[in-house]
Amino acid sequence: MALPDGAEPSLERSTQGVGPWPGGPEAWPWPADDRYDPELLEHGDSRNVVDRFRYWRMEAIIAELDGARHPFHVAIENWQHDMNIGSIVRSANAFGAEAVHIVGRKRWNRRGAMVTDRYQHVEHHADVAALVARAGELDVPIIAIDNVPGSEPIERFALPRRCLFLFGQEGPGLSPEAIDAAGAVLEITQFGSTRSINASAAAAVTMHSWVLQHADI
Structure with missing residues (x-):
């Protein structure tokens, strides 16, 4: 899957979010961890979350926060x-x-x-x-x-x-x-x-x- 025009294949820190998972699932396999959201991996994550929660499902983030x-x-x-x-x-x-x-x-x-x-x-x-x-x-x-x-x-x-x-x-x-x-x-x-x-x-x-x-x- 090719990156959309203008998408940045990077996981660098950003207050504006990040683009799709670099390279797509063929070039770089998506994480198998079920905390990740396939929709966010495919289309990018523009949410106001810290970097370690990029691409995570909302329910997974809440569960992680609940433990701390x-x-x-x-x-x-x-x-x-x-x-x-x-x-x-x-x-x-x-x-x-x-x-x-x-x-x-x-x-x-x-x-x-x-x-x-x-x-x-x-x-x-x-x-x-x-x-x-x-x-x-x-x-x-x-x-x-x-x-x-x-x-x-x-x-x-x-x-x-x-x-x-x-x-x-x-x-x-x-x-x-x-x-x-x-x-x-x-x-x-x-x-x-x-x-x-x-x-x-x-x-x-x-x-x-x-x-x-x-x-x-």
Whole structure:
């Protein structure tokens, strides 16, 4: 099978994806491993995945991630259809979160997720009480992230290995119910004039703080 015009017969790193498996099945036999997707091998893989997952079936990627996810969860309140949720899901995927929990409105803007929600476990809860119940089932303490009076600097806090980070809406921040449900409330130390940083940025900083304390680099 000849490569289509313009296709690159290479497995080099690319943020734009890769073309068909170099040379086709006749010139270079396809992998026998059933994790590989024949359609992707034949036509190329343009997905937003790291190189080691190129040409893999989506189900195979999820199974591989499930064997290595970190034992922290991320929750975000969604009372006003927050545009940051997609970016938070993407960061949760990047940092290996066990699951993401959407609290409030079930619909959320997936554009910022860059399709990572296909590989990330995402749960929905109607309200904070439902999230608290789920956290109890999972046996994970809830840690709220917001710069409210009484919050502690995350840089000085020993994060539990198993926990659930709870974030509020962009603008209003966490609801009073969310603050009350948390066993600890942490803030990210800032040094500029702005009162707060973007919610998705705060989530990424928080997850990376967990990585610095617990992940096997």
